[in-house]
Amino acid sequence: MSLEKQALTVTINGKKIGPVEVPVAMPMIDFLHEYVNLTGTRFGCGQGVCHACTIVEVHPDGTTTESRTCVLGAHYFNNKSIITIEGQAKYDKLGQLEQLSPIQQAFIDHFSFQCGYCTPGFVAGATVFLDGxxxxxxxxxxxxxxxELALNDHICRCTGYVRYYEAVKEVALSTPGYVID
Incomplete structure (x- = not known):
């Protein structure tokens, strides 16, 4: 028995991938891990409840939304653009880290993680919130x-919520135009 495959083309972190033959039923998280070696996105509950697997989906109009990669098949993202945790930071031409994104830096500054497992999903959710x-x-x-409303669905088993929220608050308050009086 062979798996049915279809061609998939997706832009990940600004780089076009594909077309590549991918099993029709493959979840996006498996594609990220197994086909493009991007393992920062975490598999948590496998049911889309914990949001550890969240990535940023970039729409043609430039707006962003959260997408859970454990419940969405890879082919859902055909001809779409996404940003994983690896794509949040800026890298030089040699692939060396130049600068973390503002939310990544704020998470580090606030020690907004304990085990770090849910952190990539929180970074994605915070990025979408800040983009909005x-x-x-x-x-x-x-x-x-x-x-709280924006990150309400993200689950942290270590209960690091206060630090996550403080980091997001800092970025929102320090970015001109995000908060009005």
Whole structure:
């Protein structure tokens, strides 16, 4: 018995991948790990509940949304653009790290992780939230509740929520135009 395969083309972290023949039923997380060797995205519950597997989906209009790679098949992303945890930072031409994204740096500064397993999903969720603030800033008085709402579905078994939220709050407050009085 052979697996049915279809061609898949996807842009990951700004780089076009494919077309590559991929099993039709393969979850995106398996494609990331097995085909493109991007292992930063974590497999958690396998049911899309914990959000550890979350990546950023970039739409043609430039907006972003969260996508859970354990429940979405690789072919869902055919001809789409995504950003994994590996694509958040900036690298030089030799592939050496130049600079972390603002949210990655804030997570480090706030020690916003314990075991770190859920961190890639939280980074993706925070990135989408912060990206949304570019288009629709939040009132300072509503910032904390907006962060809680945006990251509410992400589960941290080590209960590092306060540090995650503080890091996101710092980036939102320090980025001009994200928060209004």
């Amino acid at each position: 603030l570019k288009r629709q800033p939040v009132k300072r008085a509503n910032l904390e509740s907006a962060i």
